Amino acid sequence: MINTSKNSNDILVIKNLTKIYHNKEGETLAIKDLNLNIKEGEFVAIVGPSGCGKSTLLSILCNLEDKSAGNIIFPKKEVKLGYMLQEDTLFPWLNILDNCLLGLKVQKKVTKENKDNVLKLLNTYGLKDFIKKYPNNLSGGMRQRVALIRTLATNPDILLLDEAFSALDYQTRLAVSDDVWKIIKKEKKTTIMITHDIAEAISMADRVIVLTNRPSKVKKIYNIEMTNSSSPINNRKCPEFSKYYDLIWKDIDIHV
């Protein structure tokens, strides 16, 4: 099931990735020999028991943390990564437009063209009337949309979502994940999503990767195939949904 051979369509290949954390008390092996291929344009969800090092994986991909060993290969070209964190992390002192331009500003790429692109995104996704407003005037769902546009603004090749919806309440979460999924599909972005929510993973992803307990590596990969697959909310009603749910639940093997 685990395929590490180079596929022509791969945008990202992770080979034997290992991460060790060091502190005064000793060392912790968080990730050991993790192998993973991500194909261009697919939506991959990574699930696993809590504390298994899911977020560590994304932090390493984003260069927020150093890896201990292994390789991260981009077979086609150097790709740009866009990171979307837990909670929207909007800057309360910037208005919505400036929040969306933050990444471009950091990279000194606030050109007319890029700015127009951001405005177009804000326009398309119903935030046109809010560009001069501040984040605390917006609902949780809108804030999340702003955070996504901020990430999309730098035109990343791969989106990394790190528990991006976990700060929201359940109903908002369903609506926002549906919303975000539609935007991602429309913008045709390769996406890696970390989540602890099995249902969220199955309903949104093309592939679900199950990680083992620490030290984590890939335990199983599911290609999600639904009859009448459409949006995440509808996918939850598909007959296959509960089948996948049961399988993954058993894989994760949660003990309370």
Add this chain to the structure above:
Amino acid sequence: MYSQEHKEFLKKRKKRKILITLTQLLILILLIIIWELLAKYEIINTFISSSPSKIINTIMDLYKTNNLFKHIWITIYETILSFGLGTILGIIIAVILWWNNFLYKVLDPYLTVINSLPKVALGPIIIIYFGANINSIIIMALLISVIITIITVYNGFTETDINKINLLKSFKATKWQILKMAILPSSYSTIISSLKINISMSLIGVIMGEFLVSKEGIGYLIMYGSQVFNLNLVISGIIILMIVSILMYKIVSYIEKILIKKD
């Protein structure tokens, strides 16, 4: 429109507020009257305790000889100068410490020691190094305000949401950009509220300095009064100082209000 009950509520609230202010004023006026009467009928010794009318006369004399505003001005000038320098230096040093964690770790115990040391103890040394002049006063006030600013502002910096920093890092931000875009703006309110602490600290330092060296200023008036046993002058000085310190505090609070409102 508001309901009748809400109108009643607002009315009651307003009434209560007025009552509190009136009572506060009444206490002040009563105290002054009692003080004056006790002095008039020689129940208390005015040589030691002075009296409201004598204080007013003293202040008027100071005014007539053109010294009143000179003394007030010199104290305000010294306070504002050390307040400004203390704030700017404090923020700059806090930035340097944030930038270089090694330096912060090394200096941390020294900062703690200097912070807990009563700075007035350094007075004699400061006078010897900087001379019996305005420089010593500024240095004294600066020492008091700068240390507390460094500590407050640095703590504000470290409380910045780690997610905001990580987000900027994921855009490959430089350290300078992180400082400019996340650390400084999110510490804005901490910095502004440290101004309020700072103005009081600077005034304490200035008065302490004036006690030690000066030939002018409100601290000098108080000190001179006590040396020639002119309690009228001492108490007048204290009252002038009270008014000056309240005014400066109110001005800084007002500035703070305007600056914070923008958020």
